[in-house]
Amino acid sequence: MIPVSDALDHLFALADLLPVETVPLRAAAGRVLAEPVTAQRTQPPFPASSMDGYALKAVEADQHAQFKVIGEAAAGHGWDGTVGAGQAVRIFTGAPVPAGADKVVIQEDVTRTGDVITITDAPNAKDNIRPAGVDFEHGSVLDAPRRLSPGDVALLASMNIAEVPVRRAPLVALISTGDELVQPGETPGPDQIIASNTYGLAAMMTAHGAVPRILPIARDTDTSLRTVFSLAAGADLIVTIGGASVGDHDLVAGVAADLGMDQSFYKVAMRPGKPLMAGRLHGVPMVGLPGNPVSAMVCGTVFLQPMLNAMLGLGRHAALRVQMPLATSLPANGPREHYMRGIVTDGSVADAGAQDSSLLSVLARANALIVRAPNDPAAAPGDPVDVVLLH
Ligand code: AMP
Ligand code: MG
Numbered sequence: 001m002i003p004v005s006d007a008l009d010h011l012f013a014l015a016d017l018l019p020v021e022t023v024p025l026r027a028a029a030g031r032v033l034a035e036p037v038t039a040q041r042t043q044p045p046f047p048a049s050s051m052d053g054y055a056l057k058a059v060e061a062d063q064h065a066q067f068k069v070i071g072e073a074a075a076g077h078g079w080d081g082t083v084g085a086g087q088a089v090r091i092f093t094g095a096p097v098p099a100g101a102d103k104v105v106i107q108e109d110v111t112r113t114g115d116v117i118t119i120t121d122a123p124n125a126k127d128n129i130r131p132a133g134v135d136f137e138h139g140s141v142l143d144a145p146r147r148l149s150p151g152d153v154a155l156l157a158s159m160n161i162a163e164v165p166v167r168r169a170p171l172v173a174l175i176s177t178g179d180e181l182v183q184p185g186e187t188p189g190p191d192q193i194i195a196s197n198t199y200g201l202a203a204m205m206t207a208h209g210a211v212p213r214i215l216p217i218a219r220d221t222d223t224s225l226r227t228v229f230s231l232a233a234g235a236d237l238i239v240t241i242g243g244a245s246v247g248d249h250d251l252v253a254g255v256a257a258d259l260g261m262d263q264s265f266y267k268v269a270m271r272p273g274k275p276l277m278a279g280r281l282h283g284v285p286m287v288g289l290p291g292n293p294v295s296a297m298v299c300g301t302v303f304l305q306p307m308l309n310a311m312l313g314l315g316r317h318a319a320l321r322v323q324m325p326l327a328t329s330l331p332a333n334g335p336r337e338h339y340m341r342g343i344v345t346d347g348s349v350a351d352a353g354a355q356d357s358s359l360l361s362v363l364a365r366a367n368a369l370i371v372r373a374p375n376d377p378a379a380a381p382g383d384p385v386d387v388v389l390l391h
């Protein structure tokens with residue numbers, strides 16, 4: 001048995017950086033920007049009005065001053081002339097501020113009669129003009145790597161980047177194992193249950209920028225498992241679920257070894273998730289997760305997400321932990337690192353109830369994992385604990 005941090009190091013060593021591909025901007029959200037991109041233009045490209053009003057000379061903008069309106073500038077339709085003394089141009093938000101003007105008096109501070117405006121309220125000091133390039137200049141850089149947020153996509157659009165260099169999304173083959181499993185929607189036999197964590201893991205993979213491929217369920221025979229392994233060809237990561245212990249029906253380690261897996265480790269000192277294994281199979285990283293639904297999901301959070309981040313070029317970091325006070329007391333921990341299902345409310349965390357690794361209802365209720373170090377003594381309300389937030 002190795003500690004969680006050693007297991008992570010092994011997994012990072014297996015996590016090959018994925019190649020770069022180009023996607024249309026519309027498909028870029030959630031992808032990882034692979035290379036810095038430079039703005040193809042300056043924004044705004046001209047000094048732009050930030051208000052509806054009148055563009056004129058700031059030195060003349062006194063209360064009661066009068067101006068002759070000599071033109072109009074709207075968004076998309078500038079006014080080509082030059083504003084002289086005693087003159088103003090009607091202007092709207094987003095319009096280029098004409099030459100000669102260096103202030104926009106908002107329309108609320110003005111009365112207009114025919115072509116003549118009078119400033120009725122003392123204008124404030126703001127010029128209501130967005131200088132050219134105040135957002136970004138031609139050649140400004142958006143740094144990589146970064147997972148592209150909706151806001152990043154808007155920025156890229158504004159920079160006129162229509163094609164975005166991103167890391168290829170890792171294709172993750174998910175192999176469920178077990179004679180007892182059927183797919184959701186099927187009718188299970190009397191001794192059967194529904195494959196559940198497979199779907200939870202697929203959702204987790206999708207949320208972290210991967211493309212999951214749910215393979216047919218492998219039955220608990222060597223032949224069936226070999227067949228399903230062969231369907232994983234082309235994947236960037238193979239994840240098996242279940243069959244990882246040492247029971248008579250736990251076939252994954254044996255079959256993977258027969259197929260030539262180069263094993264990195266087997267068994268991690270954690271709870272839940274002890275029978276975790278990993279290695280390289282025909283050049284492809286493979287992780288064998290325990291079958292218990294909560295174990296599989298916790299291992300997904302603790303191991304697969306950081307591994308995917310590494311493959312996407314986002315660095316080699318363990319799942320982010322924050323510290324917060326306990327809202328409940330906790331018993332002393334055993335010799336393995338324990339990831340307890342917890343509920344964070346108002347900045348403190350309580351355990352989410354029974355910690356059996358088969359209880360998906362408890363996991364669904366939880367929004368965090370409380371991390372207890374090996375042999376951590378009993379903890380009382382108010383004691384600080386490490387927490388991994390789940391969503
Ligand atoms: P195993 O590691 O195959 O011994 O599985 C441990 C426990 O997890 C057993 O109770 C299995 O029925 C259950 N299990 C294994 N795989 C899945 C799965 N994909 N979805 C739900 N439960 C599973
Ligand atoms: Mg099994």
